Every structure is written in C-alpha cells, then in structure tokens.
Amino acid sequence: MYLELPNKLKGLQMMSANLAKEMFRPISRKYDLAEHEYPKELDMIANMLDGMNDGEQGGVAGATQSSKAKKPDNGEVKNGSNMASLIGIQELCWGDTGLLLSMPRQGLGNAAIAAVANEEQLERFKGKWAAMAITEPDAGSDSASIRTTAKKDGDYYVLNGEKIFITSGARADLIVVWASVDPSLGRAAIKSFAVEVGTPGLELARLEHKLGIKASDTAAYILDNCRVHKSNLLGDPEVKVEKGFAGVMETFDNTRPLVAGMAVGVAKASLEKTKELLKDCLKDNYTTPVNNLSAVEAGIYKMEAEWEAARLLTLKAAWMADNAQPNSKEASMAKAKAGRMCNDITLKCVELCSGLGYSETELIEKWARDSKILDIFEGTQQIQQLIVARRLLGKSSAELR
Numbered sequence: 264m265y266l267e268l269p270n271k272l273k274g275l276q277m278m279s280a281n282l283a284k285e286m287f288r289p290i291s292r293k294y295d296l297a298e299h300e301y302p303k304e305l306d307m308i309a310n311m312l313d314g315m316n317d318g319e320q321g322g323v324a325g326a327t328q329s330s331k332a333k334k335p336d337n338g339e340v341k342n343g344s345n346m347a348s349l350i351g352i353q354e355l356c357w358g359d360t361g362l363l364l365s366m367p368r369q370g371l372g373n374a375a376i377a378a379v380a381n382e383e384q385l386e387r388f389k390g391k392w393a394a395m396a397i398t399e400p401d402a403g404s405d406s407a408s409i410r411t412t413a414k415k416d417g418d419y420y421v422l423n424g425e426k427i428f429i430t431s432g433a434r435a436d437l438i439v440v441w442a443s444v445d446p447s448l449g450r451a452a453i454k455s456f457a458v459e460v461g462t463p464g465l466e467l468a469r470l471e472h473k474l475g476i477k478a479s480d481t482a483a484y485i486l487d488n489c490r491v492h493k494s495n496l497l498g499d500p501e502v503k504v505e506k507g508f509a510g511v512m513e514t515f516d517n518t519r520p521l522v523a524g525m526a527v528g529v530a531k532a533s534l535e536k537t538k539e540l541l542k543d544c545l546k547d548n549y550t551t552p553v554n555n556l557s558a559v560e561a562g563i564y565k566m567e568a569e570w571e572a573a574r575l576l577t578l579k580a581a582w583m584a585d586n587a588q589p590n591s592k593e594a595s596m597a598k599a600k601a602g603r604m605c606n607d608i609t610l611k612c613v614e615l616c617s618g619l620g621y622s623e624t625e626l627i628e629k630w631a632r633d634s635k636i637l638d639i640f641e642g643t644q645q646i647q648q649l650i651v652a653r654r655l656l657g658k659s660s661a662e663l664r
Contacts, residue, residue, distance in 0.1 A: 344585070
C-alpha cells in the first residue's frame with residue numbers, strides 16, 4: 264500500500280475538489296434551509312463521476328466488494344473503483360454531504376447493486392437511481408431483527424413491512440429492500456430485492472425532518488402485498504443457513520469505507536475553515552512541543568492528528584477491497600474512527616470559533632449538524648466496535664452480542 268495518491272486518481276481528485284468548491288459550497292446553505300427541495304443544479308453534473316479514469320467510477324456506485332474484485336497479478340498493487348469512489352467522495356463532502364447524497368445514481372442502493380447483482384441485473388438497472396431500505400421501526404443497527412417478509416408466490420415474491428430512514432427514497436428510481444424469505448430460518452434468510460418506484464403496494468409514507476444533511480431527502484415506505492418478480496432478487500436466492508448472514512452483510516464492507524470518507528471530507532472542511540478564522544492565533548509551527556503551545560494551537564494539532572489517523576484507516580479499507588483482501592474488520596474500524604473523529608472535530612470547531620461557529624454566518628454549525636449522521640448510518644459506533652471485537656476475538660454474532 265502506497266500512502267501517496269496514485270497518478271491515475273489525481274485528475275479525479277482535482278475535478279471533484281473543483282466541483283465541491285464551485286458548485287456545492289455556493290448552494291450549500293440554500294438547500295440546508297430549503298429542506299426536501301431537490302437541488303436542480305445537480306442535474307448538469309449527474310454524470311460527472313460515471314466512467315472516469317479508465318472506466319473507474321468515482322462515486323458511491325463505483326465501489327466493488329473485495330470478494331468480487333480481481334486479485335492483482337504478480338503481486339502488483341491495484342487502485343480501482345473503491346479507491347476512486349473514496350477519493351471523489353472525500354472531496355465532494357468537503358463541499359456538502361447532503362448534496363453528494365442527492366446526486367442521481369450515487370445512492371447506497373447503487374453500491375449494493377454493484378456489489379451483488381448479476382450481469383443481467385447490472386445491465387437492466389444501469390442508469391437507475393437506487394436507494395437502500397434496511398432500517399425498520401423495530402430494527403436499526405441490528406439488521407438481523409428485520410421483520411419485513413418476502414413470501415414466494417410463483418415467479419414473484421410478495422413483500423410486506425415498513426421501512427424508514429431511506430436516504431433519497433423519494434427521488435430514487437428503485438428501492439433496494441431487505442426482507443426475510445423465511446423468518447423461521449433467522450438472519451440467513453434475509454435477502455435484498457430491487458423494487459421499482461411505482462410498483463403497486465410500495466407506498467411513500469412520509470419524508471423525515473432532520474438535524475442535518477437536509478439537502479438529501481429521507482423517506483419512509485410501506486410495503487403492502489408488493490409483488491416483485493424473482494428476477495429482482497439480488498444475489499443468491501438460495502438460503503444457506505451455514506453461511507448465515509454474512510452474504511448480505513458483505514455489502515457493508517464496501518459502503519462503510521465510503522461513509523468514513525464522507526466523515527473525513529466534512530472534518531477537513533471544518534478544520535480548514537477554523538484555521539482560517541483563527542489564523543491570527545496560530546503559529547503553524549509543528550516543531551514546537553505541545554506543552555509550549557496555546558490551548559487553541561494544541562487543540563488544532565490534536566484534531567489534525569486524529570483526522571490523519573481516520574483518513575489512513577479509510578484508505579486502507581478501500582485499498583484492501585480493490586486488492587481482493589477481506590476487509591470487514593478494517594471497514595468497521597474506519598467507519599468507527601472516522602465517524603467519531605468527525606463528530607468530535609466539528610463540535611470542537613464550533614466551540615473554538617465561538618459566535619462565528621454557532622451562527623449561520625459560516626458553515627461550521629452546519630457541518631457539526633451534518634456530522635452526526637455519519638456516526639450513525641451504515642451501522643452505529645457501537646455496532647462497528649462490536650464487529651471489530653468479533654473479528655479480533657474470532658467470535659460469532661451469537662457468541663458476542
């Protein structure tokens with residue numbers, strides 16, 4: 264693993280950074296205040312991240328599971344779609360996380376399709392905007408508690424249940440719904456289905472009002488005898504009890520580093536703006552012992568160290584997926600570290616910048632609000648630590664809860 268950004272991705276980084284600066288930042292406050300209003304400005308750049316850098320995509324949809332990646336020949340190091348996605352996302356979230364999540368065809372459902380769909384499904388759903396529907400009123404971070412059912416009926420599955428907190432749910436073309444095909448078999452029977460918006464029985468219940476990422480809509484759906492053709496089941500239709508829940512959960516191994524990348528981008532924005540506002544109080548002398556620094560300087564330097572640690576963990580998790588190395592532990596480590604780091608840094612920046620940090624004069628207070636979701640969705644801090652503990656101790660989910 265090389266810590267320097269490879270040349271093939273520098274163009275993507277520069278383009279994403281320019282987009283964040285020239286497009287996202289100027290309209291960030293506008294759509295924070297206009298919750299649920301679709302950012303029309305995104306239409307002209309919706310295709311920017313498609314097919315860039317020799318076929319590598321730079322958005323959420325470009326990520327690929329480590330189990331599907333090709334192992335490099337002759338020990339070569341590969342920087343592929345996961346690294347491209349991560350680099351693009353970090354820069355765009357420096358601009359605005361809610362706007363990134365509002366970009367068509369960049370939903371987490373697209374990442375799930377890219378990870379587990381077969382060739383026919385990949386072609387059929389190409390160009391579609393897919394949202395991910397996992398959470399339910401009684402099932403959040405514990406995905407194994409899902410109660411939505413999918414009962415086989417000839418060539419169709421009949422889906423019944425309720426899904427909440429669906430990012431881009433009202434704007435997407437289809438919803439990737441997690442449901443159990445046989446509740447008696449436990450978590451092994453949970454499968455994902457691509458349900459097209461407009462399918463009879465799929466009803467939009469409401470849009471949520473949120474603390475942050477207001478540019479991105481968050482929806483709740485009711486599934487009432489919703490009939491979905493068997494060809495829309497993503498992945499293996501067979502229930503393999505011996506494999507358990509692992510097959511479905513592998514999707515998170517490529518999306519969690521991307522959420523960690525979002526946190527890295529937001530924290531970078533907050534740190535840079537804080538240093539700019541406090542430039543008269545900072546010497547920017549990294550050779551001075553920390554005990555000889557002012558409290559403000561010491562706090563800034565400590566936050567920069569935490570940011571760098573999270574960034575490197577995130578790079579490693581994405582790099583492992585590109586190089587066909589199992590990365591479940593590393594993905595959760597990156598997500599846990601980056602989510603907590605981003606929360607801590609953005610709130611500390613609000614404190615350091617005093618009135619400017621708390622008012623809408625600057626975007627610092629917005630980044631603090633946006634940061635909280637990055638520690639929650641795709642699995643909370645506590646869930647990530649539990650996964651890491653299981654991997655380190657060699658325990659199953661039944662043995663360590």
